[in-house]
Amino acid sequence: MAKQRKIFICSNCGVESGKWVGNCPSCNEWNTYQEEIITKKTAQEEKRRTWEDDNGNSNKPKNIAEIQTGNTIRIETTDQELNRVLGGGIVHGSLILVAGQPGIGKSTLLLQIATSLSSKILYVSGEESAEQIKMRADRMKMDNDDCFILTETNISKLLQAANKLVPDLLIVDSIQTLSSPFVESAPGSVSQIRECTAELQRYAKSKQIPVFVIGHITKEGSIAGPKLLEHIVDVVLQFEGDRNYTYRILRTHKNRFGSTDEIGIYEMQSNGLREVSNPSEILLSQNEERLSGSAIAATIEGQRPMLIETQALVAASVYGTPQRSATGFDGKRLNMLLAVLEKRCGLPFGQMDVFLNMAGGLKISDPSIDLAVITALISSLENIYVDRNICFAGEVGLSGEIRSVSRIEQRIQEADRLGFDSIFISKYNAKSLDQSKYNIEIKTIAKVEDLLAMIFS
DSSP, X not given: OOEEEEEEEETTTOOEESSOOSBOTTTOOBSOEEEEEEEEOOHHHHHTTOOSOOXXXXXXXXXXXXXXXXXXXXXXXXXXXXXXXXXXXXXXXOEEEEEEOTTSSHHHHHHHHHHHSSSOEEEEESSSOHHHHXXXXXXXXXXXXTEEEEEOOBHHHHHHHHHHHOOSEEEEEOGGGOBOTTSBSOTTSHHHHHHHHHHHHHHHHHHTOOEEEEEOBOTTSSBSSOTHHHHHSSEEEEEEEOXXXXXXXXXXXXXXXXXXXXXXXEEEETTEEEEOSOHHHHHSOOOXXXXXXXXXXXXXXXXXXXXXXXXXXXXXXXXXXXXXXXXXXXXXXXXXXXXXXXXXXXXXXXXXXXXXXXXXXXXOOOGGGHHHHHHHHHHHHHTOOOOTTEEEEOEEOTTSBEEOOSOHHHHXXXXXXXXXXXXXXXXTTGGGOOGGGOSSEEEEESBHHHHHHHHOO
């Protein structure tokens, strides 16, 4: 007879406790402990738990000198953005977690992969029926005779079906809907997510079949479930974007088989996601009017240089307390830049409402965008137009100095390729540059006062 006992598990980090605790001693979060029932199985029940064929094979230790490297074979998809993010393709036996907000396009992305690969694919859905998945595939005008659909939430039945089909790729949508009959708790609980993820990991490693798992996120933006989920998987991909905009970013948070600096950019269309191979031309406004409050920044997202338009609006405050609003940019950094401009340049931002926006709905964290931000702010304040053939790349310090930024050559090459006339950079970046290699004019500045003199004089 199976024995049952009650325990409390932290939903944030997965630490167990025999009683309820208000503050988790491990992750220091409040009110995260949930009551769950743990059932201890007998030996016969535990034996029936396995889904693998018992052939008497056991994993034996190998001498490190006997292990050969460089034989990792990757599955290249037709999606070049995904190949770039994964480091060249999908590794056999890898467990890949794709997380993002509801409606951002996670299921659409993986269904496109399933219908575009010329391999046997098993797409398992616990959220949609087979008819709904087929309707989405028809809308994207994609079909694959080797793509099989299974609607199942029982992890044991799921893996038994996969064991019979032997697919080249397994896609699970989503991990929060799966449940194991050997865990006495609701789907989506800490115990269920931990158990189901461990089962999928054992399947992926033993069969050398890559597994994609879709994960939900909480209202705070973190991946739902215990932190252990991110530790178990090999790759964590975050699908970001604003549903009010068409652009999406696939960002790597963890990658055991490649770099975590790469990103993929997509455009959401009525027939699915379209790869954006040249984001600079899309993120730049095509407006021919001479309008103030706009400047072009040469930034880098991951390993990819791109030019993006920063838009600012500065107006007199009529409510007493000035408003500060930033979309796609850190609001605290915006306050710092406003303080620098007021202190070092004497500009009256203290009584002004300030609104800042990154074109395209992208979120930019690169500090090199500071120079373009302050240019757009001054342009809007003084109502002076900034030439559209000028771009900027520089970090602004608290003393008003323009600090050097990394990989300046890639930024200059991107601006030169797109036909810009000049680029403003820090004078400390220019020391190691060979300006004769570029057709674009490179102008150097040392502090924000120099920017005022050269652009707004």
